Structures are given as C-alpha cells and as structure tokens.
Amino acid sequence: MSNLDTLESDLLTAIEGAQNETSLEDVRVHALGKKGKISEQMKTLGKMTPEERQVMGPALNGLKAKITDAISARKSVLAEAALEARLASEKVDVTLPLRPSPAETGRIHPVSQVVDELTAIFADMGFSIAEGPDIETDELNFTALNFPEGHPAREMHDTFFFNEKEDGERLLLRTHTSPVQIRTMRTQEPPIRVIIPGRTYRCDSDQTHTPMFHQVEGLVIDKESHFGHLKWVLREFCKAFFEVDDIKMRFRPSFFPFTEPSMELDIQCDRSGGEVKIGQGDDWLEILGCGMVHPNVIRNCGLDPDVYQGFAWGMGIDRIAMLKYGMPDLRAFFDADVRWIQHYGFRPLDLPTLFGGLSS
Amino acid sequence: MKFTLSWLKEHLETDASLEEIVERLTMIGLEVEEVTNRADRLKPFRIAKVLEAEQHPNADRLRVLKVDTGEGDPIQIVCGAPNARAGLVGVLGKPGDYIPGLDVTLSVGKIRDVESFGMMCSERELELSEEHDGIIDLPEDAPVGVNYAEWAGLDEPVIEIGLTPNRPDCTGVYGIARDLAAAGLGKLKERSHEQIRGSYPCPVDVTLDFGDTKPLCKAFGLRMVKGVKNGPSPQWLQDRLTAIGLRPINILVDITNYITFDQGRPLHVFDADKVHGNLVVRRGKEGESIDGLNAKSYELDDSVCVISDDNNVESLGGILGGEPSGCTEETVNVLIESALWDEDGIAATGRKLGVHTDARYRFERGVDPDYMMPGLEYATRMVLDLCGGEASQAIQTGTVPENNNIIDFPYSEIKRLSGVEVAQAEANLALKSLGFWISGSGDTVKVAAPSWRPDIEGKADLVEEVVRILGLDRVPFTPLPRTGTVSQKVLTTGQIRRSRARRALAARGFNEAVTWSFISKEQAELFGGGAPDLALANPISPELSDMRPSLMPGLLVAAQRNADRGFGDVALFEVGQIFQNDTPEDQKMVTAGVRRGTAKLQGAGRHWSGASDNVDVFDAKADAEAALAAIGAPVEKLQVYTDAPTTFHPGRSGCLKLGPKNTLAVFGEIHPRTLAALDIEGPIVAFEIYLDALPQPKSKGGRSKGALNASHLMPVRRDFAFLVGKDVNAETLLKAARGAEKNLITDVTLFDIYQGQGVPEDQKSVAIDVLLQPRQKTLTDEEIDAISKKIIANVEKSTGGTLRG
Secondary structure (H helix, E strand, O other): OHHHHHHHHHHHHHHHHOOOHHHHHHHHHHHHOOOOHHHHHHHHHHHOOHHHHHHHHHHHHHHHHHHHHHHHHHHHHHHHHHHHHHHHHOOOOOOOOOOOOHHHHOEEOHHHHHHHHHHHHHHHOOOEEOOOOOEEOHHHHOHHHOOOOOOHHHHOOOOOEEOOOOOOOOOEEOOOOOHHHHHHHHHOOOOEEEEEEEEEEOOOOOOOOOOEEEEEEEEEEEOOOOHHHHHHHHHHHHHHHHOOOOOOEEEEEEEEOOEEEEEEEEEEEEOOOOOOEEOOOOEEEEEEEEEEEOHHHHHHOOOOOOOOEEEEEEEEHHHHHHHHHOOOOHHHHHOOOHHHHHHHOEOOOOOOEOOOEOOO | OEEEHHHHHHHEEOOOOHHHHHHHHHHOOOEEEEEEEHHHHHOOOEEEEEEEEEEOOOOOOOEEEEEEOOOOOOEEEEEOOOOOOOOOEEEEEOOOOEEOOOOEEOOOEEEOOEEEOOEEOOOOOOOOOOOOOOOOOEOOOOOOOOEHHHHOOOOOEEEEEEOOOOOHHHHOHHHHHHHHHHOOOOEEOOOOOOOOOOOOOOOOOEEEEOOOOOOOEEEEEEEEEEOOOOOOOOHHHHHHHHHOOOOOOOHHHHHHHHHHHHHOOOOEEEEHHHOOOOEEEEEOOOOOEEEEOOOOEEEOOOOOEEEEOOOOEEEEOOOEEEOOOOOOOOOOOEEEEEEEEOHHHHHHHHHHHOOOOHHHHHHHHOOOHHHHHHHHHHHHHHHHHHHOOEEOOOEEEEOOOOOOOEEEEEOHHHHHHHOOOOOHHHHHHHHHHOOOEEEOOOOEEEEEOOOOOOOOOOHHHHHHHHHHHHOHHHOOOOOOOOOOOOOOOOOOHHHHHHHHHHHHHHHOOOEEOOOOOEEOHHHHHHOOOOOHHHEEOOOOOHHHOEEOOOOHHHHHHHHHHHHHOOOOOOEEEEEEEEEOOOOHHHEEEEEEEEEEOOOEOOEOOOOOOOOOOOOOHHHHHHHHHHHHHHOOOOHHHOEEEOOOOOOEEEEEEEEEEOOOOOEEEEEEEEOHHHHHHHOOOOOEEEEEEEHHHOOOOOOOOOOOOOOOOOOOOOOEEEEEEEEEEOOOOHHHHHHHHHHHHOOOEEEEEEEEEEOOOOOOOOEEEEEEEEEEOOOOOOOOHHHHHHHHHHHHHHHHHHHOOEEOO
C-alpha cells in the first residue's frame, strides 16, 4: 500500500507542478498512458491472488479516478490562467480619441433651418410653400403689385436690372418675394394660404445690408379673412417661432403699395445686454410689414376685390434667424466660413418639428 | 422729416407731453425714428465775457484773453479767432468739456509757452452751423455764467419721423399737427392766409409752353415784391431752420425753406433784377445747362422741365433754382414762385440728374394743389413782414386740377377688412377731423378726400384712415379657422428633394454654405455661363456681375477662402438655383459640394487610426450617389459616363445618368486649368446634382412594400479573377457578370484590382465575388459549375479578357 501512497503523492505533486498544458499532458501520460505508472500497476492485477486483487483493485481504481480528477482540475486552472494572460496582453488605451462621425461634423445653414422651422409652423396652420423665379419681370415685381411707374416707392427698392431686350423689356432680380403672390393668385383658385420663402436682391451693401438676402412672404386669400385674422396668425407665429409663451406686440400703420391698410409689426424686446432678447424687456423691435391685400392687386390677378379679400406679410429670414440665434453680422451668412457654419449651423438630424420642438 | 416740439405746438394746441406725442405719432403711422436735443451735448457750455485781449508774445495771430466766466477769478485763454476782442460775449468750453464739432475733450494746454484754460467756441465747434470764421459773438447783454444752450433756446426736442411715401401732407409740420389732432391729441390751429392786394400788376409774365407734349407743369403762381431789404433772418427763423439741420442763408431764401417744412409747400424766389424779360416754363433743350444753387452744373434735355427767361434757363422747375438768378443779401426786387409740377416728371428728372432736394421730395410725392395760391400769399406776407417792400398783384397761369375724388363708402367695409366693429358716428368723426367730406346717410355714404391726400383712392384707404385714427389695438385677435383636422403634406416634390439632399449631405460631414447667386463674368464663362441675358446691367461689383450657371465656382472659391484662413480641409455644399437663361423654366434647382485637402468622409488630416489621403474622384462620386439615393433616384439603374464637363479632370470625372441624355449628376477632380483660372489650389473635388432632372416619382397604388422574399436556402459565393485590357471599364465587367444568370445572381462585388508582376503590361487582373441565392432547392455542384461557366463566358465575351488561371 505504501507504494501506492507514494505514487499518489508523487503524481499529485507533479500535477500541481505542471505550469502549462504540455507539462500537464506529460504528467498524464506518465501516470495514465499505456505505459504509465498507474496503467503498469493495473497490469499487475491479473497476477494477483483474489484476496490481493480484492484489496488492490479498488485502491488502484480509486487512485486512477483521483489522478484523473486532479489533472482535469489543474487543466481548468491552467486554461483560466492562460485566458487571463491573453486578456492582459490584449489591453488597449480606450482613452484614445475617435474621429468624429460625419453626421456629427456636418452642419445645416441657419437659413435652411429657419425655413424648415417656418414650414413646420405654417404647415400646421394649413399653409403650403409657393416659390417663384429670381429673375422677374417689371410687371410682376412692381406694376401688378400696385407700384405706379416712376413712383418713389419703386426707387426705394434699389433694383438690380438686366440689360434691355430688343422688344424694350427689361428683366430684373426680384426685390422681394411678393411677385410670387401674383403668380400664385393668377394660377390658383382661392382659398389660398401660402408662404413664400426665397432669395431676394437689392443693390445695397453695408453692415446690415447685403446685395442678396432671404425673405419669406405670407398670403391668405379667401372671402372672409381680415386684419383680425392677420393679427392672430402673426401672434401665433411669433410665439411659436421665438418659442415663448407670450409676446407683447404692437401694430403700427405704415405704407406698402400692395397692401391697404398696411401695418408694421413691432415685438417686445430687451436690448440692455449685449444681444437682443425677444419676448422680454420694454423696448420695441420692428420685425415685419403686413396688411390687407390692396384691391388693385386682387384686381390685377383677375379676382373681384369686392368678393375676395385677404392679407399678406413679409419679413427677412436672415433677420429673424439673427434675432433668434444671435448672429451679429448679416454678411457672414454668405461668406461660407466653416468656423461660422460650425458655430451657428444645425446638426443634420435636428429636423425642426412642432411635436419635438423647433430647436432643442 | 424733422421738426421741433415748439414748431409743432405752433399748429397744435395740446397739453400732451413729449412722450405722449411721440407714442401717438408712431401709432398713427408717423413713425418716430429719433428724438434728439442739441442742449444735451451743449450742457457744459456757458456764456462768458472777454475782459482783455492782449497780443500773444510769441505768435502774431494769437491773442491772450482774460475771460470772465461768471464765477471766481477771470481765466486765461489763448485764442486765434480774428474777432476775439475785449468786450466780446461768447461761449466758453473748459478743460474736461467735449467739443462735438472737433470730437475732442479739452484739457489745459500750453500754446507757444502761454497756458490756456479753455476755449471760446465757434458755431461749427458746437455743431450749430458751418460758421467758423470767428468765435460766437453774442449780444452784449447776454448773461455771463448762464448755460448757453438754454439761453439760446436750443434746449428743445427735435423729433424725426420716418415718413412713408404715401403721406405728402405730412412733409409739413401743419399736416403732422392735423393728424395728431384727429387722433385726439389736441386741437389744430386752422391756418388762414389773407389775400394780399397788390398795388401794381406783376411786371413779369409767365407762359406754360409744352407744345403737344405732356405738360410737366400744371399751374404756376407768381408775384413780385419790390423794394425789399434782404439780409440775415431774424433769430427765431434761423433757430427753426438750424434746429432741423438747414443752413440759414438770407431772409428771402429762408422763407421758402421755412414754408417748405411748415406747410409742405416748396417755393422759389428769383432776384427779379437778374431775370431778363418774361418767364417760360417748358421742356429743356439739348445743349442747355444750368448752374444750380447747390453749386453743381447740369446738362439738360427735353425730358427735363425748366423755367427760362429771355436769355437763360433760370431754374429746374420744382427741383432746384439756378445760381445766377438766386436771391442774395443785395436783392431788392424779388419774384416769388408757387407752382404745381407733374409728379412723374419731377421724379424722372430728379432720378436722371441725381438731384435730391427738399422740393423734389415733396413734389414727386404730390403737394396739395389747392394750397398753391395760399402758399404764395403766405410767402408774400412773410416777405412783407420781414423785408418790407411792395407787393404786385399775383398772377396764375395754367389750371389747378379740380379735386373730384369721391368714393362710395359702405360702412360695412370697415368690419369686412379690419374685423373691428366701428360705429358710424365714430368713423365719421375720424374722417372729418382728417379733412374728409361726408355726404348722404344710411349704410353707404359718399366721401370726398381732401386735396392734400392724393394717396386716397378707394374704400380700403378709408378703412385704413378710420382704423389708423381709432387705433389698431381695437382690432381683436381672431383665430384663422383650421382647414382640416390633421395637417396635410404641403411640400412639393422639388422641395422635398432639396430638403433630403441637404440633410443627407450634411450627414456626410458637409457644411452647408449659401453663396451669392451672381459671380464674376470670368467664373460664369468658365462654367458655361456668362451669356448677355444673364449679365446684370448695374452690378454692385465686377465680382458679382453674372447669374451663376453652376454652384461649383462659388463653392470652389469659398473652399479656397477657408484654406487661406488656415482651414484647408473643408467640405462645403450648397442647395440653390442656377440660371441657364432668363426664363423661369430654366432656373434650375441643384445641389453641389466640394471637398478639399483631406476632407474625406471618415474625417480629415492625420489620426492615430490612420491618416486621411487627399480627396479623389471617388469621394465626389460617393457623395453624388448618396445624395441621389436620398432624393429617391434609382441608384441601381444609374449609368456612369465619362463625358463630364471640361472643368473637370478628363480622366478623373464622370456623369451619373438615367439613359444617355438625362444627366443627374457630374462629379470628379477639378481640372488643373480650372484651378488656375479660379486662382485656387487643390486637391479639390466637386459634384453637382440636377435635382429637377430626376423624373417625378410615379404615384403608387398604395404604400405597401410587398411581401419579403427571403430564401431559407444558404447563399453560395464564388470568386473569379479575370485578366482584361487596362482600359476595360469595371462597369462593363460587372454588368456581364450580373447578367449571366439574373435569377440566381443577387450581388457581384469587385474586391481586387491588380497590375504588376505576373500580369501582362497592358492588362489588369480584376477579381470579383459572385453571390448566388438559390430559391427553390440547394444548388448541385454541376449547377454551380454551369453558372460559373456562363459567368466566365459572358465576361470574356464583353471584355475580351480571360479567366486568370
């Protein structure tokens, strides 16, 4: 028996001492292989007396099982250690900075974003988006809009002209989006509810004027819309656009050839700080011009002004963008400076909606 | 239009405060732009008296003054004014005071070794006038030590309103007072001008001679006053004029300027002794010219209305008087003119000659025709009062047009257009107080507009007057009825495409730019534009002269601008209009983008994970395809052509087309010659997508996407490598492979291109991976072999290549 005890002890020591799977396999072969120590002992059983066998059989089997278990246990320990070692060697510095994803670095220009905001607001009030060409006729830009020939009001527009054609016609760059009012009324049956965003041009250039800028125009034509509706539409627009619960506003009588009565709208603002804050303070800021569509304009579109009526308004998109988002200089809108676009632009997936908020 | 508070109160009896007046002016449409007070800036300046004036020891032209400031010891001042003398009472500025006309703050100075403790000011230094020949010389009894501005009556608010072009009646203070009175802010002091009986016939006659052309003068009133004594105007008149920024000249001229601003009625005065013979009002002639009172000379022609005497043109009628016949302090006999000019003629002449005067401003807007002769009487009265003399009888030539603008006005129109309920009596009161006449009774009345309101045309104008005077605040906010319960889609296909292209490109790392719609002629020509019909007649600069034929030049130049600022790796795009000609149909919506430097999709510049290469044609192609996919183009059907415009690198550019004639996009690296012409540096690539060229989407029967046909059988992959000619397009090879067995081949990927050792010089090796998707049953080896053979045969046939062994 003492032989077996010694063998067991030797083998267990060898198993514990195995530092990797190869040496453990060597131990296994040394113990349990065909010519292994235990296998050799097993072979001696046949030559034993039944009595001896009765004792040695279970003892050897027990030893074999114990050694097998020990090898298996050691194998698990070694595998675990090997995995640990591999993992340790695979470690990387996860603080390394990534390249920003393109969707994070791309930007939408504020003018586009504000047009999308306007669209969200006015689509909810049943308006669609009308558009027209930048190169216009004198008739659509002025005459049909009730600007008399030679009237000082025409001069205030600082118009860009093209060269006169052989037939005497002289095209121009539209000075406002209002010619699209005419185009819309001449092609579409009332009731009409449209907003008209687009590029407009005047030959003027300084800190607050650029030769090209953006306007948005609104037009409602039906048989009952009056100035009270106009006031409501503009109030709801201002609240929604500037994202304030309430806003003080005042309508002042003014003059535009294509509206009668004509008004300008001032909204409450605070100029005390570095930038203009809308919806607070007790200063006024002129934001748009509006009025009831002039009977002559309605007539010029082939409609009877005693039957049809409605209102229109117009404002600068760049300007309301500046008021809402705080850009100080209009000229930078058209300079394509990536630093400016990165700073004032909007993320590609931030599509303004009424249900999710226009800006967030 | 500027006026002082006291001037207004000359026509308006009111207890209202300045604040109330300003608020009400704005709320009735006479928007107050600014209220200023000259005294604010002149607060520190006090009246002081020169006690002694000694010659400066070291300078011939300077004097050393001892000045009594009204308190303490006299102070010493060095002064260079020629009129500085002992006994002069003037205006003193002390160290620390800001001199507005010089834009400096005074300090104690030493002038040629003599200390000076202040300065005696001239009018120009205090911005009171242009006078700078000497220091201010006040009457001897002016109180020393008293605040000068207060004593001189300068402490008065000056109100400036931004007048809209429809209100000529408010180009005079009287008209403004009338509007305020109508709005309930006081009582108008009605004007009335006595008719002056002349003691002799006017010695100069006037004829209007326009032949059979359109008369540019409707009527003309004239009178002589002989024996006047002209000279500087009395202080009150000078003060009125300087307060609103006008320069007093002499009494006769100042009277015309005063009435221009007081009544909105411009007048002219001729020195009768410089007028030869009678006056003719007529069109100018080629070759004639006039030296104006503004010291400028103008060449005339027959579009211009002039007043001439027997010798010369003496005046640009209604715009500008002539210098030779102008009134000076020596004038003894004066002719006063009050005429009525054709508004369009005035506007056209003013524009043509580039003359802006207070007279033109009023006449082109339309002055009150009925006030022509009263205005002449008013001026005559002032001349007689201020200059003495003897008036002739007044003569009138031409006809003052009759005012017969009568409008049928249903009161219901107020509610219809404004939405506010107004009682008839209230409406009547508002209109009458503005000078309208109302006759009749019942629901519709006849309303006549006063002669000074040429802007009143119809019912809507009357509604405006009523609502304006009663206050726009009375109009209730009225919700616009909803058109349906749920908002409908409102965008057109074009609008949706632009929005999608925009956000798809921004999601690829592009920054959206907005560049000018006009570019230089050179740039336009480079990109196929620059036609005469798209060139502006009056561009603001040569850089912005021609409508753009493409967005690319603007973006390329913008990218370079960024590079010049130190940001060379930029990706910019724009969505906007280009112009093929001047018709609305050929203004097209496009989107274009440029990538410069290493601004690739995954990022720009160096990075630990791998540095970005320079941008190349495939970056531009990928952007174009992505944007086309975003707007719903059938990307799998797009064909790549290599006939891109010549602005691109001929071997590194292409077009994406639907059929040979419908180009949806162009892309590529920019031609070195284009870079040189634009004066920019690469590497730079660009693309442009013609959003309108994509056919309208077919309206589908429904929104269903159909059943998913996902096979349960394992797909099979097979690789092939072909040796083909170097110039064989990949697209040709791929198309041949795809077409070999359309039902089974679901994808072909080109995964390797190799040229070099083992491949003949004029050939390349192209390796593809073909994905076969069995539908009914698993493919047998024989079936797969058969398909492989078909693929090989197809590719070999269409490319002339061979399977690489």
